[in-house]
Amino acid sequence: EVQLVESGGGLVQAGGSLRLSCTASGFAFDDYAIGWFRQVPGKVREPVSCISGFDGDTYYTTSVQGRFTISSDNAINTVYLDMNSLTPADTAEYYCAAEAMHGSGRYLCMSHGMDHWGKGTEVTVSA
Secondary structure (H helix, E strand, O other), rough: OEEEEEEEEEEEEEEEEEEEEEEEEOHHHHHHEEEEEOOOOOOEEEEEEEOOOOOOOEEEEEHHHHEEEEEHEEEEEEEHHHEOOHHHHEEEEEEEEEEEEOOOOOOOOOOOEEEEEEOOOOEEEEO
């Protein structure tokens, strides 16, 4: 059974930091890209960052570049998202998702292309 379990969300003041974790099971971690997406009520779910389980290649959406860092520990099938210099605009439900690369080493990091999703963890940044 495929599972993605997020943890690490919470309430933080603007300028603060949080680390999100996503632990995966039930699939070949090195043939998937793992991504973080976020969604606020009334808006579409947007990609934040993705990392290839094959070669560690990363993607960041423009608004988080220089503030967020995605990393993975393949030995324990876990992906982290270190979020720094948080602003109220980062407030959202954050979801971990996995995209199969089918041996290609390529990924899209787009909501419609993800194959598995976690249940989400809430991040609230107060002003």
